[in-house]
Amino acid sequence: MAPSDLHDLFMHNLEDIYYAENELLDALDELESQTENEEIASAFSEHREETQGHIDRLEEAFDVLGKEPEREECEGIEGLIEEHEEFADEDPTQDVLDVHNLIAAQKTEHYEIAAYGTLAMLADRLGEDEVGDLLHENLEEEKDALDELSSLAEEFDYGQIAAD
Numbered sequence: 001m002a003p004s005d006l007h008d009l010f011m012h013n014l015e016d017i018y019y020a021e022n023e024l025l026d027a028l029d030e031l032e033s034q035t036e037n038e039e040i041a042s043a044f045s046e047h048r049e050e051t052q053g054h055i056d057r058l059e060e061a062f063d064v065l066g067k068e069p070e071r072e073e074c075e076g077i078e079g080l081i082e083e084h085e086e087f088a089d090e091d092p093t094q095d096v097l098d099v100h101n102l103i104a105a106q107k108t109e110h111y112e113i114a115a116y117g118t119l120a121m122l123a124d125r126l127g128e129d130e131v132g133d134l135l136h137e138n139l140e141e142e143k144d145a146l147d148e149l150s151s152l153a154e155e156f157d158y159g160q161i162a163a164d
């Protein structure tokens with residue numbers, strides 16, 4: 001049946017971010033194993049744990065809505081992952097790869113923040129307060145994660161990979 005109301009639109013976006021979070025679980029694992037800078041690698045590992053928490057909250061949201069969790073392929077996150085892989089496959093030096101991984105993670109946080117911001121707003125409009133609270137919790141953790149990654153990007157010692 002063709003989507004016809006705000007609830008359909010909300011469910012579409014919920015299934016999209018549920019797919020994205022599951023992909024990110026693997027992606028963060030891979031980023032961590034590719035990264036030598038310890039601070040950056042541990043930020044990935046920490047956020048991977050939080051990502052499992054995001055998935056748990058989403059499953060709780062589906063439950064509150066009386067729906068089975070379903071995944072709708074998220075081409076946005078697939079595109080970001082693919083974009084990351086293309087450059088990583090060009091065999092960059094380790095320091096360049098570490099920064100590339102950091103940038104890729106920041107991009108996914110921006111995507112997630114946009115997704116959760118919209119979802120939380122739609123949940124509020126639909127009067128789904130309990131679901132809205134869960135989405136707001138995920139949103140706040142994504143914002144904190146982006147702040148942490150941005151600080152690492154600011155503080156990185158670029159001297160070692162300055163252009164020659």
Ligand SMILES: [Fe+2]
Binds near residue numbers: 021051054142
């Ligand atoms: Fe997340």
Ligand SMILES: [Fe+2]
Binds near residue numbers: 108109112145
């Ligand atoms: Fe995230």
